[in-house]
Amino acid sequence: MDLLAFARGPALAFALAVFVLGTLWRLTHALTRPGLPDRSTARVGTPPAWRGALHGILRGMWPRRGFRPGTRFVTVNGYVFHLGLALVFFGYAPHIAFVRRLTGLSWPALPDAVMYLAAAATIVALIMALFVRLADPVLRLISNADDWITWALTLLPLITGMAVATQPSAALLASAHVLYGGPLAIHLLSVELLLIWFPFGKLMHAFLFVFSRGATGVRFNHRGVQV
Amino acid sequence: MSTAAVAAPAFDKQGQRTDEERVDAAMRSFVREFGVTASLHLESCVRCGMCAEACHFHVATGEAKYTPIHKLEPLRRAYLREAGPFAPLVRGLGLVKKLTIAELEQWQELIYDSCTMCGRCTMICPMGIDIAELVKEARHGMFKAGLVPERLALMDRAAQQWGSTATPGEDLPDILKEAANEHGVAIPCDLAQADILVTAAPAELGEHTKALAAAAKILNRIGARWTMHSAGFDASNIGFNNGDLELQERLTRAIVDTAVKIGAKTVILPECGHAYGAARWEAAKWYGKELPVRIIHMTEFLDETLAAGQIRVKQIGASATFHDPCQIVRRGGLEAAARRVVAALGFELLEMKDHGVTGYCCGGGGGVISNQRATPLRNKVFEIKRRQIDATGAKHFVTSCGQCRITFETGAKVAHWDMPTESLLELVADNLLD
Numbered sequence: 001m002d003l004l005a006f007a008r009g010p011a012l013a014f015a016l017a018v019f020v021l022g023t024l025w026r027l028t029h030a031l032t033r034p035g036l037p038d039r040s041t042a043r044v045g046t047p048p049a050w051r052g053a054l055h056g057i058l059r060g061m062w063p064r065r066g067f068r069p070g071t072r073f074v075t076v077n078g079y080v081f082h083l084g085l086a087l088v089f090f091g092y093a094p095h096i097a098f099v100r101r102l103t104g105l106s107w108p109a110l111p112d113a114v115m116y117l118a119a120a121a122t123i124v125a126l127i128m129a130l131f132v133r134l135a136d137p138v139l140r141l142i143s144n145a146d147d148w149i150t151w152a153l154t155l156l157p158l159i160t161g162m163a164v165a166t167q168p169s170a171a172l173l174a175s176a177h178v179l180y181g182g183p184l185a186i187h188l189l190s191v192e193l194l195l196i197w198f199p200f201g202k203l204m205h206a207f208l209f210v211f212s213r214g215a216t217g218v219r220f221n222h223r224g225v226q227v
Numbered sequence: 228m229s230t231a232a233v234a235a236p237a238f239d240k241q242g243q244r245t246d247e248e249r250v251d252a253a254m255r256s257f258v259r260e261f262g263v264t265a266s267l268h269l270e271s272c273v274r275c276g277m278c279a280e281a282c283h284f285h286v287a288t289g290e291a292k293y294t295p296i297h298k299l300e301p302l303r304r305a306y307l308r309e310a311g312p313f314a315p316l317v318r319g320l321g322l323v324k325k326l327t328i329a330e331l332e333q334w335q336e337l338i339y340d341s342c343t344m345c346g347r348c349t350m351i352c353p354m355g356i357d358i359a360e361l362v363k364e365a366r367h368g369m370f371k372a373g374l375v376p377e378r379l380a381l382m383d384r385a386a387q388q389w390g391s392t393a394t395p396g397e398d399l400p401d402i403l404k405e406a407a408n409e410h411g412v413a414i415p416c417d418l419a420q421a422d423i424l425v426t427a428a429p430a431e432l433g434e435h436t437k438a439l440a441a442a443a444k445i446l447n448r449i450g451a452r453w454t455m456h457s458a459g460f461d462a463s464n465i466g467f468n469n470g471d472l473e474l475q476e477r478l479t480r481a482i483v484d485t486a487v488k489i490g491a492k493t494v495i496l497p498e499c500g501h502a503y504g505a506a507r508w509e510a511a512k513w514y515g516k517e518l519p520v521r522i523i524h525m526t527e528f529l530d531e532t533l534a535a536g537q538i539r540v541k542q543i544g545a546s547a548t549f550h551d552p553c554q555i556v557r558r559g560g561l562e563a564a565a566r567r568v569v570a571a572l573g574f575e576l577l578e579m580k581d582h583g584v585t586g587y588c589c590g591g592g593g594g595v596i597s598n599q600r601a602t603p604l605r606n607k608v609f610e611i612k613r614r615q616i617d618a619t620g621a622k623h624f625v626t627s628c629g630q631c632r633i634t635f636e637t638g639a640k641v642a643h644w645d646m647p648t649e650s651l652l653e654l655v656a657d658n659l660l661d
Contacts, residue, residue: 029312030270035263039511041518043560060355063277066585067351070280075353078275137291138276142300147274200313202273205354212271213355215264223508224560227350227584 007188015192022199043224056217084122093169146201160187237336239377246328249372256368261310271354278348287607295348298337340601345553345588366470391461393429399457410440418454424491426462428499441656459485462502468594500554530564541658542573548621551586552628577619591634609638627651
């Protein structure tokens with residue numbers, strides 16, 4: 001078995017299993033912790049709890065006006081690499097082909113130029129995030145191993161992916177045989193590392209944010225706090 | 228000699244216990260606190276650092292250690308080791324070190340001296356982590372470990388003995404009689420039956436007796452059948468601030484059980500923020516069901532009484548700015564009610580740059596005003612608020628929390644600031660129309 005076959009076969013299966021089972025375990029663990037129901041009387045006229053949760057989830061998408069000057073960089077930079085990663089993963093034609101081979105699902109791809117731009121912006125944003133984390137006294141103090149590992153494992157697929165995307169995606173997909181098998185295997189393995197790390201670190205916020213914001217949204221909705 | 232060399236340690240200890248016993252007591256308490264919401268919140272942090280921008284202690288000093296999420300670091304470590312999703316692995320591989328007594332001692336300053344549990348950080352967190360609530364839960368463990376600022380511990384002992392930090396219940400009738408005589412208003416006490424049980428904050432039984440008289444004036448005006456009661460009168464609930472859950476329950480039950488005993492349908496809480504947090508939102512957990520009485524803050528009472536036309540007030544016709552007490556507005560939902568009362572008084576409301584749910588805390592909540600060790604830090608925080616108040620150009624500065632008033636009055640003395648802090652309740656009472 002060559003490296004590409006390993007990356008596409010057992011390594012991918014293992015990474016996906018760790019990702020799915022680990023994520024489910026973390027969510028199940030947190031959501032099944034004992035909970036004390038709030039027996040206090042809700043403020044009269046408050047919307048139902050689900051609306052409070054939804055409001056909390058949406059409210060967290062952007063800082064309030066009073067907080068904006070100090071939070072602008074973290075917010076905008078964060079959006080750049082989150083949207084960039086999403087565009088690259090879901091919009092790049094070879095990625096869609098990869099997902100189709102695995103699941104049968106597919107959707108229209110975005111132009112390569114958009115992908116290159118998104119990948120470049122994402123890499124720049126991640127490097128800026130690292131720089132700020134190293135330079136800012138607050139971020140330096142609160143950072144731990146999870147932050148550095150997560151940063152590196154998020155950047156790695158982008159870098160290894162750029163090494164593979166040396167031709168237009170149409171040419172890559174039209175080729176009868178795999179082009180750049182070695183770099184592609186490395187790229188796949190870097191993605192698999194990310195998937196394996198996902199349930200153990202802060203990448204879990206991709207799922208947890210819904211529950212975390214939602215819980216606070218329910219709490220404040222119950223009290224009639226206009227957030 | 229450097230100041231560091233002479234600085235007293237920023238922690239106190241209560242009781243005679245070994246260090247190991249203290250750590251174990253804290254850990255057992257922490258583990259009990261790790262319910263579903265606390266777990267979700269402890270797991271969701273991405274360490275973006277935005278919460279530092281919201282914390283008045285960080286803004287006033289620029290010191291990274293005051294970053295709110297950093298104040299929870301020991302709690303997070305306890306969670307990962309004892310209750311997290313991979314706790315056995317974390318312990319087995321030693322991935323997260325066990326908390327030490329030295330760390331808990333150092334932590335005391337961060338969660339008692341430099342956190343008012345105001346929840347401004349909760350408002351900024353992109354993950355919606357309710358940091359203020361987690362700090363409160365962390366305090367439960369610190370209290371169990373006997374690691375509370377001594378001034379707060381002293382107040383705790385007083386409240387355990389008296390049911391109040393201000394006075395024993397048996398002295399209440401005399402205090403009320405004096406206040407009634409001084410202000411020329413009847414203040415009923417210990418009536419066997421009443422519709423409304425009125426409670427007080429400790430300061431109202433001392434330097435702020437005018438607030439008691441103001442409440443009495445309004446209640447008498449509307450012809451309410453009300454009383455104060457020596458069996459349950461102090462709503463400030465020092466147990467809530469200190470992390471003493473047993474005391475919190477006892478003080479809560481004293482009020483609710485007294486209300487039930489005298490047939491009251493409503494409990495009116497004083498102009499006190501933490502009283503509202505403890506009684507309005509947490510009292511029901513001791514009963515396991517919705518309370519048989521309605522608990523309202525004085526601001527709600529004023530708002531409802533004005534809206535119902537039971538009282539009318541003179542139009543003051545000047546400009547005013549309003550300080551939003553954290554537990555009443557940001558964590559209590561009374562932003563609009565307070566502003567309706569301000570409007571009824573005919574004030575032109577000039578809002579501070581930061582107001583409503585994002586308003587800055589007075590800097591004295593959560594027991595910080597009582598913790599003399601925190602005074603220099605609190606005075607720095609006061610400057611943020613003073614600048615914002617001055618910038619409005621308002622002629623009146625109004626709030627609806629006695630604790631905030633004391634904090635502002637104390638800060639004003641140090642800063643030689645001559646803006647008086649006015650009570651919303653007292654303004655209404657002083658401007659009642661016949």
